[in-house]
Amino acid sequence: MNGRAPEDVLETVVREEWGRLTSLLLARFRRLDLVEDALGDAVEAAARRWPLDGAPDNPAGWLHTTAARRVLDRLRAEAMTHRKEPLLVVESERAAAGGVRADPGDLVEDDLLRLVLMCTHPALDPAAASALTLRLVLGVSTADIARLFLVPEPTMAARITRAKKKIVAAGIPFAVPSAEDLPERLDTVAQTAYLAFTAGYAPGSGPDVVRADLAGEAVRLVRVVLRLRPEEPVLVALLALMLLQHSRRDARADAAGSLVLLPDQDRARWHRDEIAEAVALCGSPALAGPVTMQAAAYALQARIALEHATAANAEETDWRRVVALYDALVGLTPTPSARLARAVAVAEDQGPRAGLAALEGLDDELPHSHRLPAVRAELLGRAGDVEAARAAYDLAVERCRNQAERDLLVRRREGLGRGG
């Protein structure tokens, strides 16, 4: 660590090694409640000591030793009072009891993967799992997670504590499931990461247009898991999709902080390196074979995003191909949001009336969405039906809870009939 400031060394090691340190300590002590606190204490101690003594040669080792000592101190104190806390169920215990085990020849035994699978277990509330994963795998502080998810810190702390409690009390294991169950579980890992990602990009309310920080952390999470499972289709497809959406972060808002929609974005501000990486991922052999439905859905969405990312400008977009990809996506998972997005593409390809027809039947499924009336308003406006467009904008504005999006809707409504 020669020459680097101790503060930088600490920041790097926390950023890169937090999950691995957590998983090592959990495998050894099986105490979810103590490990996180002990590691936090070790980082605090490092922040005090390293600037005075210089950063150690092995910073991760230093943190591990210090945290382990803290846990042992606590365990000793508990032994004095004869308290007995419930332990995390770990792999060895399951094996001894004849539990379901993955074929060890099939899978790399990896504590970090166990940690990820435990945090993203489908028996946890998805939002809580997503927060817990950011905390335990990436080391994002509870205060930052609360800020990113737009909830007060005590609320987020309580949510994370509840998830940790359920893991221990319900016997969610610190383990890799059987080879048969693993793909499904990795789908859930992907969903958890994507939930964190979209929470960053499509805030339900509040003033932020782009909360790229959270999205960036979600990308980092997928990279961590992908390092453990390099050819996993669902992770390859998800990373491609995320990178393509994330590459537009600097173009999604103008200087005044207002939302800028895809056709109006300054494409020079897209991150080309991320697009290039996504192109490579979309062409990966991992996506050529049979994949889970979740992986296929992410891959299709990534290919749609890729059409936009590689078009020189909005006019050059190959809408016919985009519609064909949406047809495949709707065929696979006919979710209302996929059908809504397909209708937009249909309108671009075949005109506003065709787009409006493609919206039919969605009202019952999206009774609270502001996007559906917003899309309808836009298409009615293009079709020249100004009165109906205005009514649809009114409904969209009424339903929209995001300030930046609502401002945009109001501007669009005002521009009706003025050729705008």
Add this chain to the structure above:
Amino acid sequence: MRYVVLLAHDPGDRAWPDEATRERFVDDHEAFERFVDEHGRRVAGAALADADLATTLRRGADGQVVVSDGPYADTVEQVGGYYEVELPDLDTAIAAARLLPRQYTLEIRPTVQVEGHRVG
């Protein structure tokens, strides 16, 4: 870990459309039981009579017990039986519960352990 698996079903479904369905139902229960025996042990279990035979006791505002006809929760799905099992972890419990008849909605709950006493 010790778990109770609650088996909920729509009581209207209990009549068997044919013999094959009934056999499949019994087979699925047996597959569950074999899996549990292999990976842990069965502690207890029972099939329950329909909820219209249930009797509910509640404390009234005055502290008196009020006895009434019917189950405590008036929902379409009713608990139709339970298993108490000992299994290594929730994943194993889920793997076991997947084997039960498809008619059921299943709820897995860990039992609470008395402090200072670890079952198993």
